[in-house]
Amino acid sequence: MNCIDNKLKEELLELNQYIYNHPELGYEEYKSSSAHVELLKKHGFQVEYGYMGIKTGFRAEYTNGDGPTIAYLSEYDALPEVGHGCGHNIMGTLSTGAAIHLKEHLGDTKGRVVVIGTPAEETDGAKVIYAANGAFDDIDVALISHPFYKNVKSGISFALKALRFTFTGKAAHAAAAPHTGINALDACISTFVNIGLLRQQILPTSRIHGIIKNGGTAANTIPDFSCAEFYVRATSKSYLEELAGKVCACAQAGAAAAGARLKITEYETGNDNLLTNHTLQDCLCRNLAKMGISDIEEAGEANGSTDVGNVSHVCPTIHPSFNIMAPGEEYSTHTIEFREATLREPAKEALAKNVCALAMTGKEIMDDAHLLGKIKAEFKTAVEND
Numbered sequence: 001m002n003c004i005d006n007k008l009k010e011e012l013l014e015l016n017q018y019i020y021n022h023p024e025l026g027y028e029e030y031k032s033s034s035a036h037v038e039l040l041k042k043h044g045f046q047v048e049y050g051y052m053g054i055k056t057g058f059r060a061e062y063t064n065g066d067g068p069t070i071a072y073l074s075e076y077d078a079l080p081e082v083g084h085g086c087g088h089n090i091m092g093t094l095s096t097g098a099a100i101h102l103k104e105h106l107g108d109t110k111g112r113v114v115v116i117g118t119p120a121e122e123t124d125g126a127k128v129i130y131a132a133n134g135a136f137d138d139i140d141v142a143l144i145s146h147p148f149y150k151n152v153k154s155g156i157s158f159a160l161k162a163l164r165f166t167f168t169g170k171a172a173h174a175a176a177a178p179h180t181g182i183n184a185l186d187a188c189i190s191t192f193v194n195i196g197l198l199r200q201q202i203l204p205t206s207r208i209h210g211i212i213k214n215g216g217t218a219a220n221t222i223p224d225f226s227c228a229e230f231y232v233r234a235t236s237k238s239y240l241e242e243l244a245g246k247v248c249a250c251a252q253a254g255a256a257a258a259g260a261r262l263k264i265t266e267y268e269t270g271n272d273n274l275l276t277n278h279t280l281q282d283c284l285c286r287n288l289a290k291m292g293i294s295d296i297e298e299a300g301e302a303n304g305s306t307d308v309g310n311v312s313h314v315c316p317t318i319h320p321s322f323n324i325m326a327p328g329e330e331y332s333t334h335t336i337e338f339r340e341a342t343l344r345e346p347a348k349e350a351l352a353k354n355v356c357a358l359a360m361t362g363k364e365i366m367d368d369a370h371l372l373g374k375i376k377a378e379f380k381t382a383v384e385n386d
């Protein structure tokens, strides 16, 4: 497979620039999703626009007989203030470009090339809804890569649960009749103390962090209502469940001690941890090397959560990062400098090379049943052991 021709390169740079020019927040990506859809249609993909009830989501498919299904995940949401400070303009363009390039070089290769447009990565990620509703059930492998200031292999991310504890007590005058009140704030503070103690006995790779949203209205009134919100994070789904149970017990104990009533809810969509498929990552590395990219770092420890995690529990997935900077530049994501870097020459060159490597990876998997078998075997073990 040759690298992309100038015509496709121009179309992709145009898409990158257009999405940069029209930054849209999660679930409002009308122009951005439509630009992806138009380009994919132009290249012969069948598109379902408005996917699984999400207006700015889509699924584009090109079928060439019976064979494996390779999905490229396309993100295109922006941030408040900094627009495409996370570079999802170039990120989505990479996935859509790889799918088009693969489709145009299928030759005798049999199977399906799919692009799934996945809105709102920065907020309430659509991949969670997609994964829960079976969007990835017929996908053999899913590929995505994030722009960054260096090339990094796919690693791990935190599984996340967002827990809200609301405590209801009974108001009373804090000086005249404190004994008649039930202090909901006390329940909340006990919860924080209990969780603080719990932290000594948890795996060091976990995180528990929270805030008090409501803690009463006046110092001379016993608070009858308080509310705390926590993120609980762990590097496996099974440990997250165990840890979330213990965090809830901390709140229950706090409520019991104060005599308050407790309500527990999940106030945001959680994420699963990312299960990187190393066989798939190795395959991408081989193809990146063919494009002259071999300075790829190993991933470090988990440092956040992503909705790609949920995909990775349904089908073999990787979520590496690709370098879009000039040598010596190290702008971090969510900044204006990072946003500007997505339009410069090093980013354009990185885009073209990564499009080719991702497309070649897809083709290699479609052509090599043994390789796909190895990827699937690793996936099965990883899910069972998580």
Ligand SMILES: [Zn+2]
Pocket: 086, 122, 333, 334
């Ligand atoms: Zn981001």
Ligand SMILES: [Zn+2]
Pocket: 086, 087, 088, 121, 146
């Ligand atoms: Zn991002």
